[in-house]
Amino acid sequence: MSKSKHVTRWLAMGLVAGVAALAAAPASAQSTLDTVKKRGKILCGVSPVAPGFSYADDKGARRGFDVDICRAVSAAVFADPDKVEYVPLNTNVRFQALQSGEVDILSRQNTWSYTRDTSLGLDFGPVVFYDGQGLMVPAKLNVKSAAELSDAAICLLPGTTTLQNLEDYFRPKNIKYESVVFENSDEWRNAFFSGRCDATTTDRSDLASVRAIANDPEQYVILPETISKEPLAPAIRQNDPNWRDILNWSVYTLIAAEEKGITQANVEDHLKSEDPEVQRMLGVSGDFGKMIGLDNKWSFNIIKMVGNYGEVFDRNLGPKTRLGLSRGPNKLWTEGGLLYSPPFR
Amino acid sequence: MRLDASSGTRLLYDLRVRAIIYQVVAVASVVFLGLYLFSNVSQKLAEQNIATGFNFLSREAGFVISQTLIDYKPSDTYGRAILVGITNTIWVSAWGVVFATVIGFFVGIARLSSNPLLALLAFLYVEALRNVPLLLYLFLWYALIVTSLPSVRDAWELLPHVFLSNSGLTVPSLNWSSAHTAALAALLLGGILAVFVRRRIVAERVRTGRERVTWPLVAVALLAPSLLAILLFQPDLAFSLPEKGRFRLTGGAQLKPEFVALLVGLALSASAGIAEIVRSGILSVRKGQWEAARALGLSDGRTMRLVVIPQALRVIIPPLTSSYLSLFKNSSLAIAIGYPDLVMVSNTTMNQTGQAIEGIAIFMLVYLGLSITISVFMNWYNSRVALKER
Numbered sequence: 001m002s003k004s005k006h007v008t009r010w011l012a013m014g015l016v017a018g019v020a021a022l023a024a025a026p027a028s029a030q031s032t033l034d035t036v037k038k039r040g041k042i043l044c045g046v047s048p049v050a051p052g053f054s055y056a057d058d059k060g061a062r063r064g065f066d067v068d069i070c071r072a073v074s075a076a077v078f079a080d081p082d083k084v085e086y087v088p089l090n091t092n093v094r095f096q097a098l099q100s101g102e103v104d105i106l107s108r109q110n111t112w113s114y115t116r117d118t119s120l121g122l123d124f125g126p127v128v129f130y131d132g133q134g135l136m137v138p139a140k141l142n143v144k145s146a147a148e149l150s151d152a153a154i155c156l157l158p159g160t161t162t163l164q165n166l167e168d169y170f171r172p173k174n175i176k177y178e179s180v181v182f183e184n185s186d187e188w189r190n191a192f193f194s195g196r197c198d199a200t201t202t203d204r205s206d207l208a209s210v211r212a213i214a215n216d217p218e219q220y221v222i223l224p225e226t227i228s229k230e231p232l233a234p235a236i237r238q239n240d241p242n243w244r245d246i247l248n249w250s251v252y253t254l255i256a257a258e259e260k261g262i263t264q265a266n267v268e269d270h271l272k273s274e275d276p277e278v279q280r281m282l283g284v285s286g287d288f289g290k291m292i293g294l295d296n297k298w299s300f301n302i303i304k305m306v307g308n309y310g311e312v313f314d315r316n317l318g319p320k321t322r323l324g325l326s327r328g329p330n331k332l333w334t335e336g337g338l339l340y341s342p343p344f345r
Numbered sequence: 346m347r348l349d350a351s352s353g354t355r356l357l358y359d360l361r362v363r364a365i366i367y368q369v370v371a372v373a374s375v376v377f378l379g380l381y382l383f384s385n386v387s388q389k390l391a392e393q394n395i396a397t398g399f400n401f402l403s404r405e406a407g408f409v410i411s412q413t414l415i416d417y418k419p420s421d422t423y424g425r426a427i428l429v430g431i432t433n434t435i436w437v438s439a440w441g442v443v444f445a446t447v448i449g450f451f452v453g454i455a456r457l458s459s460n461p462l463l464a465l466l467a468f469l470y471v472e473a474l475r476n477v478p479l480l481l482y483l484f485l486w487y488a489l490i491v492t493s494l495p496s497v498r499d500a501w502e503l504l505p506h507v508f509l510s511n512s513g514l515t516v517p518s519l520n521w522s523s524a525h526t527a528a529l530a531a532l533l534l535g536g537i538l539a540v541f542v543r544r545r546i547v548a549e550r551v552r553t554g555r556e557r558v559t560w561p562l563v564a565v566a567l568l569a570p571s572l573l574a575i576l577l578f579q580p581d582l583a584f585s586l587p588e589k590g591r592f593r594l595t596g597g598a599q600l601k602p603e604f605v606a607l608l609v610g611l612a613l614s615a616s617a618g619i620a621e622i623v624r625s626g627i628l629s630v631r632k633g634q635w636e637a638a639r640a641l642g643l644s645d646g647r648t649m650r651l652v653v654i655p656q657a658l659r660v661i662i663p664p665l666t667s668s669y670l671s672l673f674k675n676s677s678l679a680i681a682i683g684y685p686d687l688v689m690v691s692n693t694t695m696n697q698t699g700q701a702i703e704g705i706a707i708f709m710l711v712y713l714g715l716s717i718t719i720s721v722f723m724n725w726y727n728s729r730v731a732l733k734e735r
Contacts, residue, residue: 092692096701099393120699121393141592152592153411153497153512155683158693163408167419178593179409180603181689183680190488191683195496196511196602198592238394 032104032236032243033077033293041083044070045103048088049185051209052316052323053109062086065316066107069128069234072250072306073105076298081305091158095120098235105247107234109203111161116235124233125247126255130329130338132226133165134204136211139221141198146225153178155197157188162202165228189213199223203230208323245292252341253299256281257308259332259341264307267300281344288344309339386702401698402427408693410685412601423694430690431711437607437686438673444612445672446665449619454649456624467620474617479610480678487606487682494602497593506586508594511602517584518598524580531574539567603684607676615672622664626657658730666723670716677712687711 036042046054046066054064071081087103098106099121109131110116112124135154137143146169156162158181170177180197182188189210192200200210204226211217234251236243257263260278262270270278279285282303283296290296306312309332317325331337356362390397402424409419414432417425455467474482491511495501500510508515519525546559587597630653638648679686687708695704 091696092701095699099395115697116699119394119396121390121395149592151590151595158689158696161697163693164697167407167409171419177409178411180411180683181685181693182683183689183692187484187487187682191491194491194511196491239392 032240033246036077036104040078041085042070042074042077042105043087043103044084045087045089045094045097045106045108046070047108048090050109050206051212052205052321052325054086054088054107063316065129065312066109066234068306068312068316069107069251070105072254072302073247075301075305076246076250076253076294079295079297079301095122095235098122098237101237104243105234105236109205109232110235111230112233112235113161121238122235123238123244124235125244126251127231127233127338128251129205129232131203131205131230131232133162133201133228133230134207134226135199135201135223136192136207136220137199137223138195139219143199143221143223146223146227147173147175149177149199150175151177152198153180153196155180155182155188155192155200157182157185157202161228166201169225169227201227203232205317205323205325208325212322212324242293246294249292249299250302252344253281253302254306254309254312255332255339255341256344257299257303258310258339259334262303262308264304264311267303271300277344390702396698396700397703399703401694401700401703404698406694406697408697410690412604412685423698426690426694427687427707430685430687433685433690434673434676434679434687434711435715437604437611437679437684438676440608441611441615441672441676442669444608445615445619445668448612448616449668450623452616452620453623453627456620457627471617471620474613475621479614479675480681482614483606483610483678483682486609487602490602490606498589500589500594506597508587510594512593512599513602513605514600515587515594515597516600517586518596520581520583520585522581524578527578528571528574528580531570535567535570538570539563542566601684603679603682606682607679607684610678611672611675614675615668618668619665622661622668623657626659626661627653629660630656655730659727659732662723662727662730666720666727669719669723673716673719674712 044067046062046064049055050064050066052064053066054062057063067086070084070086074084075081077083087097089097089103089106089108094106094108094110095116097103106122109129110124111131112127116122117124135146135149137149143149149170154166154177156166156179163179163181166177166179180191182191188200191197192210193214200207202210204222207222211220211222214220234247236247257267260270260275260281262278267282271282271284273279273282273284276285280288282300283289283298287296289298292298295301307315313327313330314320317323319326327337329338331339333340387397403422405420406423406426407419408426410417410426410429412433413429414436415429417429452467452470455463456471458464458467494509494511497508497510497512500508500512500515503509506517543559543563546562550556585596585598587594634652634656635648638652643651676686677688680689680692683689691704691708695701698704
């Protein structure tokens, strides 16, 4: 028998064995909470680099607003905010990573939209940040409003609905424009700063961080129009209502804590609170933790370890940070904002 | 009888039968594996409530593409948008192939030049271009264009109505109509006719051995159809002139920096490889051929053109095919510098619809199909220039 026949035979046997192995490996369905507990950590999909939302600090630790959402869930599940492994995902692969189980929570400046909610096999948690797409132009162009941008060239990044929002906004106004789309955010910023484009567009929170990077931020102005609604919400797979409850109520805990005036510093004092809702929240009375498969101290742990919504916002995005964002619509409903937690009862 | 009882086993030991069994098993396994993957993916997607299928292609795209060869507006479908991406990919690759081939041939010949300065320059050119990844060159060319040229508001007016800025080169253009297309088609027809006439004339000269003045005939064949078409259809000769608007130049035709950077990057990088292929082809032609041609009194230029290159082509064409294929596939790096090729349009589509598997399937199929087309064409050309044994 010649040598090549040997090769053919082994190849055929290998193929058969491979196919058999593949066919014999069914995926077992298990609840996300069980999987996470067995693994000992939560897999959290975040942006690779997004100042304020997700970035590595000088010691290499991940920080940011999106990161704190995952830390809150970790505190609820493990009584430790750092049992999280962060998986940096770019915009193109983020939903696939969630669908395929590579991450348990996608906390990555995702806009909650109809198509995504209905056709991607995922569910969105509560809105954690109300954003909107804005436009930024060099101050020397003396543009006061987006309606003046007829025939302008606009630089932008793909991977989001930015391009579609722009068209939805400009088409009814009959404004023609040129779009230049970059995959790489450095190229995108450079093209805008060097004058290849007259304007750039992305979510307002992002524009603030691009402006902060410019040599002289004063040379750029963010136009007053908000051309789209961008409710940013963490996402999870659609098939696990319990995991969804855990995410939802972890976020609501952050909001409710701010509403009740409970902070990282004074949460111990509130254990003695007379307010029955606070007692239920903090696990002093009732069995609220058990109802979602967690320890009764879960809420207490979130506030103790991560803080309330206001603290999370100020730490990552607020006026004292480089982004310097004001709360805007992200104030509590009691103060004229949109943040509202259903009651703990 | 005993013979019959054991013939089943004996058949299994027959080498030819075994060979067939192995092949059937191998093919069946591959088909089974493919079907298994397909059904597995569809089932998983259905379980997770993820939309599948290609229905999205007929939905409205709703995004702008700034450089298009065919008519496109944001209210057209995703299918149309992807078609725009495909034509853009073909457009930049086709020009890339033309430039890379021309530059590559010159540099390849220059590397063999007896002039040491020229040979050294060609050597440096090749080594500088082929030893750095194309992506980095794309960033470099793009950054050079965008940062070294003035912004569009201070555009240089090179000639009247011709502007150069970091938004591209803007020139006056004809208001294109079907009459222009007809004239262009007639010009193309004239070209084909001229080649045909010239062949007849050469054949005549070979047959009779007489040299006659024939260029007027060729010129008539070349120009007559287009003159006729111009008289017949009377295309509008009014120009659309670029004018400075508030932000951009409006009117005229534009050569955008994203296209230029990509074209330059693709053409130069490929030309370095092609130069080496051409050099190896020329060196493969034996010295005796040169000496024989000189003995016949042919000049160096004619020796190269009539004797060496035709023989070198046999060595050049197969690796040249690979160069063309990689140039074509490398055009997908367009996404880094903002040229709306197939990959970029597909990416936007995938992001808006969330149907990544279908999107990737489409662009893989398109690349596969077009690559095979290039290969088939080049193989056909290769068989034409191959050594013919008579």
